[in-house]
Amino acid sequence: MDPTPSPPRIRRTRALRLVLLGTGVAMVAACERQPPRVQDQTLRVACDQARAANAPNWREICERAATGNSTTASRSYFGVPWIMGRTGYTSGRSTTTGGNWFSGRTADRPGSVSTAPSSRGGFGSTAGSRSSGS
């Protein structure tokens, strides 16, 4: 017995919006079209914006801003105000935790909870060639 069908699905009025996907990707693409020196500057801005927006690829953008273009401008990246405002960081390394800031270890960020460092790596070992999706 097939259940009684419900009314037809009319979806023509959908207004579909993405707030996170696509944004960061577009920023990187825009950077790639610019000359190297400008590119460094733009990447820094992109990094700043992407990180503030918690864009999915902010780490990649910031990594490129920091090291992707080995010019003076990009190496001075760590001097920009938003990273200076956080204590304990030099050259992208946290002296507090010993971790790379790209991993997001910002124990001194407002609102965070400081505790003894957790152990990590206890999940994720089964992944690899096996896709978790199905």
Added chain:
Amino acid sequence: MRRVTLEPRAEQREHARRLGFAFAEIAGEPYWDETACYVFTAEQIDRLEAATEELDRLCLQATQHAIQHDLNGPLGIPDGAWPIVKASWGRGEPSLYGRMDLRWDGVGPPKLLEYNADTPTALFEAGVVQWEWLETRIATGAPKADQFNAIHETLIEAWPAMQLPQVTHFCCARDSEEDKGTVDYLRDTAIQAGMDARFLYMDEIGWNGTSFRDVEEREIAAIFKLYPWDWLLREEFGRHIPNARTRWIEPAWRLVPSSKAFLSLLWHLFPDHPNLLPAFLEPGKTGRPEISKPLWGREGSNVIAPGMETEGPYADQPRVWQAYAELPRMGGRYPVIGSWVIGGKACGIGIRDDDTPITRDTSRFVPHYFEAA
């Protein structure tokens, strides 16, 4: 239901890039395929929707039965995991989403092949990419048509009903663009629902002796994981799960419908139901040609069907034997319909097709539309 070949849009890659669809190609092979589409009638879509909601109802009943009668053994769920499963069910933790894979050719009742109740993927492409494909085709002169697709808005509606803390983490394994893209899409919908949705990789989850912690040493109060429960539980930190307050999404009780042994339980409880195929935990009981699947297999690995056997890492697992219902062949391809249940509602479909009757990780996502009644 029919497969129609089409001229792909000229700016296909640009469309994918703009959407942030990073896995339109996987390992150099096309995954998103708009050289064809599947076409339904409105009446067929109604039948798919009704069958999906009916199957969801059966699955919840069967899960209740399994938990009430402690069927963890036959389901292949380790003893140690069972209290976690039961506690999760007892707390009434809601499920966000699941994908039922259906065998259908547009005629007769759709049949459940399996239920991806824990880590279903192909969500972003079903919810967003195929919709954008239809919109742009219509905008460039294709006849007006509709799509069974309320996935995106149903996700946004579903998040508040999950009653999660404001800060909820999202995670998946490294090195899979598809998994990362799916998780980012879910974060996107969670952000639109007003949540603070933060990402971290599985191996970044910390344990400080009393609680799971993110990379900033904040307690993880709730976490969406695109990572199977059967993997979580056997890894080093799996033993901490019962001792932590962290809420997991999908909840642990989804291990029950995720086990392919659940197909045999469904058949046992609802024999001859038109949307089910006979299934048993031993071979030769269906009275028909059979397909056997590992209980915790994925992506069509280690499946044995008449004249076919796939490779994979799950060969040593216990199996379920299901009456073999070969996928229909349309335009030389074998489509499987992934029908989405989100927040308890059937809300859309995505179709993957393959040049073999077994849907694998190399199968392609093909969009669909339906002709209004």
